[in-house]
Amino acid sequence: xxxxxxxxxxxxxxxxxxxxxxxxxxxxxxxxxxxxxxxxxxxxxxxxxxxxxxxxxxxxxxxxxxxxxxxxxxxxxxxxxxxxxxxxxxxxxxxxxxxxxxxxxxxxxxxxxxxxxxxxxxxxxxxxxxxxxxxxxxxxxxxxxxxxxxxxxxxxxxxxxxxxxxxxxxxxxxxxxxxxxxxxxxxxxxxxxxxxxxxxxxxxxxxxxxxxxxxxxxxxxxxxxxxxxxxxxxxxxxxxxxxxxxxxxxxxxxxxxxxxxxxxxxxxxxxxxxxxxxxxxxxxxxxxxxxxxxxxxxxxxxx
Amino acid sequence: xxxxxxxxxxxxxxxxxxxxxxxxxxxxxxxxxxxxxxxxxxxxxxxxxxxxxxxxxxxxxxxxxxxxxxxxxxxxxxxxxxxxxxxxxxxxxxxxxxxxxxxxxxxxxxxxxxxxxxxxxxxxxxxxxxxxxxxxxxxxxxxxxxxxxxxxxxxxxxxxxxxxxxxxxxxxxxxxxxxxxxxxxxxxxxxxxxxxxxxxxxxxxxxxxxxxxxxxxxxxxxxxxxxxxxxxxxxxxxxxxxxxxxxxxxxxxxxxxxxxxxxxxxxxxxxxxxxxxxxxxxxxxxxxxxxxxxxxxxxxxxxxxxxxxxxxxxxxxxxxxxxxxxxxxxxxxxxx
Amino acid sequence: xxxxxxxxxxxxxxxxxxxxxxxxxxxxxxxxxxxxxxxxxxxxxxxxxxxxxxxxxxxxxxxxxxxxxxxxxxxxxxxxxxxxxxxxxxxxxxxxxxxxxxxxxxxxxxxxxxxxxxxxxxxxxxxxxxxxxxxxxxxxxxxxxxxxxxxxxxxxxxxxxxxxxxxxxxxxxxxxxxxxxxxxxxxxxxxxxxxxxxxxxxxxxxxxxxxxxxxxxxxxxxxxxxxxxxxxxxxxxxxxxxxxxxxxxxxxxxxxxxxxxxxxxxxxxxxxxxxxxxxxxxxxxxxxxxxxxxxxxxxxxxxxxxxxxxxxxxxxxxxxxx
Numbered sequence: 011x012x013x014x015x016x017x018x019x020x021x022x023x024x025x026x027x028x029x030x031x032x033x034x035x036x037x038x039x040x041x042x043x044x045x046x047x048x049x050x051x052x053x054x055x056x057x058x059x060x061x062x063x064x065x066x067x068x069x070x071x072x073x074x075x076x077x078x079x080x081x082x083x084x085x086x087x088x089x090x091x092x093x094x095x096x097x098x099x100x101x102x103x104x105x106x107x108x109x110x111x112x113x114x115x116x117x118x119x120x121x122x123x124x125x126x127x128x129x130x131x132x133x134x135x136x137x138x139x140x141x142x143x144x145x146x147x148x149x150x151x152x153x154x155x156x157x158x159x160x161x162x163x164x165x166x167x168x169x170x171x172x173x174x175x176x177x178x179x180x181x182x183x184x185x186x187x188x189x190x191x192x193x194x195x196x197x198x199x200x201x202x203x204x205x206x207x208x209x210x211x212x213x214x215x216x217x218x219x220x221x222x223x224x225x226x227x228x229x230x231x232x233x234x235x236x237x238x239x240x241x242x243x244x245x246x247x248x249x250x251x252x253x254x255x256x257x258x259x260x261x262x263x264x265x266x267x268x269x270x271x272x273x274x275x276x277x278x279x280x281x282x283x284x285x286x287x288x289x290x291x292x293x294x295x296x297x298x299x300x301x302x303x304x305x306x307x308x309x310x311x312x313x
Numbered sequence: 314x315x316x317x318x319x320x321x322x323x324x325x326x327x328x329x330x331x332x333x334x335x336x337x338x339x340x341x342x343x344x345x346x347x348x349x350x351x352x353x354x355x356x357x358x359x360x361x362x363x364x365x366x367x368x369x370x371x372x373x374x375x376x377x378x379x380x381x382x383x384x385x386x387x388x389x390x391x392x393x394x395x396x397x398x399x400x401x402x403x404x405x406x407x408x409x410x411x412x413x414x415x416x417x418x419x420x421x422x423x424x425x426x427x428x429x430x431x432x433x434x435x436x437x438x439x440x441x442x443x444x445x446x447x448x449x450x451x452x453x454x455x456x457x458x459x460x461x462x463x464x465x466x467x468x469x470x471x472x473x474x475x476x477x478x479x480x481x482x483x484x485x486x487x488x489x490x491x492x493x494x495x496x497x498x499x500x501x502x503x504x505x506x507x508x509x510x511x512x513x514x515x516x517x518x519x520x521x522x523x524x525x526x527x528x529x530x531x532x533x534x535x536x537x538x539x540x541x542x543x544x545x546x547x548x549x550x551x552x553x554x555x556x557x558x559x560x561x562x563x564x565x566x567x568x569x570x571x572x573x574x575x576x577x578x579x580x581x582x583x584x585x586x587x588x589x590x591x592x593x594x595x596x597x598x599x600x601x602x603x604x605x606x607x608x609x610x611x612x613x614x615x616x617x618x619x620x621x622x623x624x625x626x627x628x629x630x631x632x633x634x635x636x637x638x639x640x641x642x643x644x645x646x647x648x649x
Numbered sequence: 650x651x652x653x654x655x656x657x658x659x660x661x662x663x664x665x666x667x668x669x670x671x672x673x674x675x676x677x678x679x680x681x682x683x684x685x686x687x688x689x690x691x692x693x694x695x696x697x698x699x700x701x702x703x704x705x706x707x708x709x710x711x712x713x714x715x716x717x718x719x720x721x722x723x724x725x726x727x728x729x730x731x732x733x734x735x736x737x738x739x740x741x742x743x744x745x746x747x748x749x750x751x752x753x754x755x756x757x758x759x760x761x762x763x764x765x766x767x768x769x770x771x772x773x774x775x776x777x778x779x780x781x782x783x784x785x786x787x788x789x790x791x792x793x794x795x796x797x798x799x800x801x802x803x804x805x806x807x808x809x810x811x812x813x814x815x816x817x818x819x820x821x822x823x824x825x826x827x828x829x830x831x832x833x834x835x836x837x838x839x840x841x842x843x844x845x846x847x848x849x850x851x852x853x854x855x856x857x858x859x860x861x862x863x864x865x866x867x868x869x870x871x872x873x874x875x876x877x878x879x880x881x882x883x884x885x886x887x888x889x890x891x892x893x894x895x896x897x898x899x900x901x902x903x904x905x906x907x908x909x910x911x912x913x914x915x916x917x918x919x920x921x922x923x924x925x926x927x928x929x930x931x932x933x934x935x936x937x938x939x940x941x942x943x944x945x946x947x948x949x950x951x952x953x954x955x956x957x958x959x960x961x962x963x964x965x966x967x968x969x970x971x
Contacts, residue, residue, distance in 0.1 A: 152664045153665075153668045153670075154671065156664055156947055157668065158902050158905030158946065159902065159905045160905030160908055161905050164908065164935075165672070165935055165936075169680075169932075170678060248798075252798050275806060279811075282802050282806060283803075286796060286799030289799060290791075290795050290799060293793075293796070294790060297790065297793060405873070406870070406872065407874075408873055412871045416864060419863060419864040421868065422865040422887070423963060424886050425882075425883070425886070433869075469966065471963050482868075485872070486871075
């Protein structure tokens with residue numbers, strides 16, 4: 011949905027212009043120029059980059075130690091010393107929020123990637139081999155989809171414990187069906203194309219077929235879905251942390267910070283804003299990036 | 314053009330511009346023609362030559378925001394349609410001018426009964442409701458040749474065959490007795506056997522209702538038995554305008570001639586079908602001068618200047634510098 | 650119609666079966682002895698070893714896992730969801746007791762979402778590529794990205810804490826006092842419905858845009874109908890149809906969201922119950938809730954598919970004729 015062009019009558023536009031190199035370049039810009047001119051892509055990337063920088067350079071950027079307790083300075087409103095105020099233990103909120111990027115982004119990205127690593131091969135297999143394998147895989151994926159995401163997540167976390175790895179795996183597991191379906195759909199769509207039939211007919215080994223013929227055609231939607239998955243994973247992780255089932259204190263995490271802030275809503279209303287805003291902006295960033303990738307990759311691929 | 318009788322529809326120098334992918338393109342330029350009462354005018358040309366856009370602009374149905382009528386006027390009984398308010402236009406649509414489209418399947422609402430769709434028009438323009446409206450709708454369905462009309466009126470579009478659907482479209486368009494019908498490729502999406510039936514149906518109804526009709530098609534064969542006059546369009550312009558007979562027997566423009574030559578004939582001895590070399594110009598890169606020049610076998614230097622539409626004979630206009638000259642040689646070698 | 654229905658029912662049953670397996674497996678992975686859960690922590694005392702063993706036998710814990718699953722499944726199918734580890738009440742009863750509150754919340758959220766989505770979606774499509782469309786896009790972007798729990802807290806902060814216009818918590822059944830019920834329902838419903846609203850708006854907008862480019866819209870305009878008539882009688886009818894499917898999907902999934910929303914607003918529903926269960930490590934209860942949720946989702950998707958088949962004359966008549 012790139013609304014970046016303006017419709018208007020250009021005075022002096024001469025319809026007598028014969029096709030030139032200028033018009034050719036206009037219809038086939040490089041993918042980078044396309045990306046740079048797409049609002050979604052740019053804003054999304056900027057947002058994510060901010061948080062990535064936070065995550066990587068947390069030790070350098072955070073003014074205070076996020077774990078440092080200072081009971082006297084508890085629940086202070088934003089001030090010059092503490093830009094976002096302090097939490098109930100006197101810890102600097104800004105620092106905790108910056109450090110929070112680390113854990114949250116790590117889980118979000120990790121979960122999304124794990125999800126893709128499992129979901130994509132499943133989808134490829136289901137789509138390519140079809141038949142019984144397809145039915146079985148699809149039913150299993152449907153079974154996972156039959157659960158409200160969060161409920162399944164909390165059930166798993168409650169049973170298996172709340173290590174970061176479990177968290178990543180759980181969220182990743184939840185999202186596998188989305189990748190599976192997506193890839194399967196793409197494969198089915200491409201399977202009947204002539205050039206694919208030709209490859210199959212010429213005896214290309216299956217593995218090569220999958221990696222060189224199907225995968226490239228499916229790569230674009232996967233990439234789009236991957237960024238989307240990161241956003242949703244972040245949201246789920248925040249939700250789980252909010253419920254006490256995600257990243258555990260004292261690890262600074264936006265979700266658990268929100269949980270803590272709830273108790274002090276009446277006393278320290280500013281506490282709620284920062285961690286929630288971070289989750290919101292990060293998810294927004296991933297969503298925009300995903301939209302941007304879709305804008306850039308899809309129409310371009312059609313050419 | 315006209316011989317004393319006032320025209321029902323008078324299109325004057327219209328220009329339609331569309332914007333696509335950041336480019337502005339003029340897809341119809343300087344098109345003028347008249348349609349008299351009860352007359353049948355055919356507009357012939359390749360896909361993309363602007364004939365559909367011309368029809369849509371008459372109805373005021375150009376796709377909003379991507380296309381506009383940028384010049385010219387359209388007069389219906391001396392009232393300028395281009396200067397009318399939306400409300401005034403709506404009273405004319407379906408009521409005085411009606412339009413039928415190429416694909417009857419996609420042109421009918423799939424989730425609405427046929428009777429409802431026809432009654433909609435009757436209610437709007439004639440104020441009919443309830444039983445009276447339904448009876449009128451059913452009688453129109455009978456009139457266009459839908460069997461068991463009473464029962465079938467309550468069915469949905471997907472339950473009809475292609476030809477039947479087109480009949481339904483015609484019933485829907487004519488039920489308010491418009492004075493002018495614009496038919497945009499009404500038979501193109503149909504089987505050949507059905508095409509003939511539909512055309513005869515249209516002609517019959519036209520006579521009954523004393524209605525004028527503009528028949529748009531890319532197929533000269535469709536035009537042959539149906540129209541009084543023909544306009545030939547190319548690349549957004551009218552290149553020839555004449556009576557149907559003249560178009561077939563005395564074509565003035567090289568493009569018209571090429572179209573005629575492309576019609577396969579049973580007594581043709583050639584092994585290869587004739588086709589015109591080249592393609593129409595893209596609208597964003599239209600050549601200066603005669604637009605057909607790049608593909609024309611009669612091209613001369615003068616063709617770098619766009620030839621205007623000039624009378625060749627009575628009621629016959631051609632946009633070609635060499636029209637009269639070529640007509641003589643054509644006449645001698647193509648006695649039909 | 651039945652011919653189309655049977656395979657769909659079979660599919661639903663198969664999926665539910667697989668879902669139950671997932672629930673069973675995950676719960677079994679939880680630490681702790683189910684026998685102890687049922688009998689109480691005192692049972693861990695070595696004096697009661699015989700009792701434990703007897704319980705193990707009863708629960709079939711001495712048998713191989715697949716058999717255990719079947720025993721469990723049979724209990725579930727007869728409505729025996731086990732008893733809560735905490736207060737020994739039947740899980741099913743606990744769930745049914747809290748269900749109305751959650752249904753009220755979900756209904757509220759759904760109504761809010763649909764109402765707003767209709768307005769925004771149609772407007773955005775009609776005013777495509779104008780400021781209106783842009784504004785709606787911003788709203789949807791925020792709606793899908795904003796964490797529901799944050800939204801809930803902010804709404805609480807603004808409307809309940811600062812402005813004090815609405816109550817901060819509590820649930821009033823609709824049939825007891827509609828007005829009070831509504832006052833308590835507004836904030837949680839909006840918090841829950843925001844994501845759905847954004848999602849539906851996007852969908853409806855896309856549908857309307859697609860429908861608007863259809864030929865039959867042009868035909869309707871050619872008949873001389875006003876824009877409102879065209880939208881109302883032709884565009885909406887066709888655009889809304891697929892929305893039914895989407896709504897059905899979302900309804901089921903919103904149950905997850907209720908866990909958090911109910912917590913924020915002190916709403917005593919299933920979500921709140923689930924959270925209690927989590928905190929108490931009350932596995933039978935967790936199991937029961939998740940299972941019920943899966944059934945609910947499956948049923949709502951099935952219902953919606955049937956409804957869609959009914960509403961779309963192309964499908965409905967195909968089923969009847971054959």
